[in-house]
Amino acid sequence: MPRFFLSLATALAVVLAASTAQAQPATGGDIELSNVAEMEVEAKTADGKVERKRVAVQKAVPGAEVIYTSTFRNIGKRPAGNIVVVNPVPANTTLVGGSAFGEHTEITFSADGGKTWAAADKLKVSGADGKQRPAGVTEITHIRWALRGELPAGKQGVVGFRVTVN
Secondary structure: OOOEEEEEEOOEOOOEOOOEEEEOOEEOEOEEEEEEEEEEEEEEOOOOOEEEEEEEOOOOOOOOEEEEEEEEEEOOOOOEEOEEEEEEOOOOEEEOOOOOEEOOEEEEEEOOOOOOOEOHHHOEEEOOOOOEEEOOHHHOOEEEEEEOOEEOOOOEEEEEEEEEEO
16 A cells, blocks of 8 residues: 655744645545644633643744644545655754654654654663763654555544744
């Protein structure tokens, strides 16, 4: 079965730029991808209670936390398999450790621009002395989600992660 690959190319400066996605045909289905960058804010409800809700990012300042979410939907008539979503950690941000999420996916990380992948606790980088050591969250460059099994026609999956703006 050919691998279905989705990529979110995001840029973050003072103002977040729009995301772009690239896709190749999936086996057995057509995948539609949407991406969003949001922040959590507190808002008062009609009865005066304070709730947290997500709003689209207009401007992100240092210290702000941004939530990147990718939704993939099978708009085909058959199940789609081998779905993989890859997102770079945007420039001038740091991944929030433990924040990557995605039901029914295997989540792996890269610290070399997407050349090699491992679980967060197994990811290694070369230290100044040339010896391998565990990678820190500031060294993670990409996150990859591989959907386990197939995505039925008409169904969707959601993956994402949080970053802090440097």
